[in-house]
Amino acid sequence: MKNFEVFEFSGIGYKKLFHHQNWRVSMLNYIDELEIDRIQYVESHQFTDEAFVLLEGSCTIFFAEVNANQVISFDAISLEKSKVYNICKNVFHTHTLSKDAKLLIIEEENTCDENSPRIMLNTESKQLLKDVYKGCKK
Numbered sequence: 001m002k003n004f005e006v007f008e009f010s011g012i013g014y015k016k017l018f019h020h021q022n023w024r025v026s027m028l029n030y031i032d033e034l035e036i037d038r039i040q041y042v043e044s045h046q047f048t049d050e051a052f053v054l055l056e057g058s059c060t061i062f063f064a065e066v067n068a069n070q071v072i073s074f075d076a077i078s079l080e081k082s083k084v085y086n087i088c089k090n091v092f093h094t095h096t097l098s099k100d101a102k103l104l105i106i107e108e109e110n111t112c113d114e115n116s117p118r119i120m121l122n123t124e125s126k127q128l129l130k131d132v133y134k135g136c137k138k
Helices: 123-136
Strands: 014-020 023-029 041-043 050-056 059-067 070-078 084-087 093-097 102-108 118-120
Touching (some): 041 059, 050 059, 059 084, 059 123, 070 123
Antiparallel strands (some): 023 102, 041 118, 050 102
16 A cells, blocks of 8 residues: 655756646756846746755745846845745745755746736846845845
């Protein structure tokens, strides 16, 4: 009789590990498109909060203040290992990861591009993002 399942992911980027009814657990590992100089957009989820747990490495989550579909400012938090960080629905956000990072993500199973609007970053908002990141690293 098997009473449990074990999931892992050590590849690059994002992978859904499993889902149950209305929620899923995924793993996000380092991927170069999330390096601070390569981030292209922020996104929000219209129907669900999103929880993050840092398992290894480092991760900074950025929260965008948006006006007229443009990012006007960022806030940021550097995650601490083994703490749960809940990002409320409709909050525009993105993140950057160290090369050794492992991030557990818990969210509703139906979260997808169709219900997760994105705002592309222009040159000015990319600079704002980099400036906030530098401030977090001091």
